Amino acid sequence: MVANWKVRPTASSYQFLxxxxxxxxxxxxxxxxxxxxxxxxxxxxLPPEAVGAxxxxxxxxxxxxxxxxxxxxxxxxxxxxxxxxxxxTGFCQVTFVEVxxxxxxxxxxxxxxxxAAGFHLIPSDLVLLLxxx
Numbered sequence: 001m002v003a004n005w006k007v008r009p010t011a012s013s014y015q016f017l018x019x020x021x022x023x024x025x026x027x028x029x030x031x032x033x034x035x036x037x038x039x040x041x042x043x044x045x046l047p048p049e050a051v052g053a054x055x056x057x058x059x060x061x062x063x064x065x066x067x068x069x070x071x072x073x074x075x076x077x078x079x080x081x082x083x084x085x086x087x088x089t090g091f092c093q094v095t096f097v098e099v100x101x102x103x104x105x106x107x108x109x110x111x112x113x114x115x116a117a118g119f120h121l122i123p124s125d126l127v128l129l130l131x132x133x
Contacts, residue, residue, distance in 0.1 A: 056092035
């Protein structure tokens with residue numbers, strides 16, 4: 001079962017200029033400390049292993065009473081695989097990273113940062129298609 005969570009980076013002042021004739025949503029992210037952008041093609045109800053989904057880390061401050069994640073204001077997504085990495089597909093399986101109060105947005109900028117921080121990781125069955133531009 002895939003939950004209908006609307007978790008998106010909230011750094012609205014961060015802009016990426018490119019020819020976007022269809023006004024598609026472009027999201028900022030991190031990979032090994034380098035800023036990148038991904039095209040938001042939405043949620044998919046597919047088994048992560050069937051599409052080769054790579055981990056995607058989304059820092060959150062917790063969850064509301066209905067279980068909806070509370071994203072860190074201004075934090076970009078953290079990607080674990082990008083092209084031309086072997087096995088890259090654009091599909092990502094979301095893992096929430098529960099950060100403590102006072103966490104500074106974008107302090108985590110890589111999968112290694114997430115693992116080294118030791119924050120509580122909450123795997124989900126949410127699969128997103130976020131091809132890297």
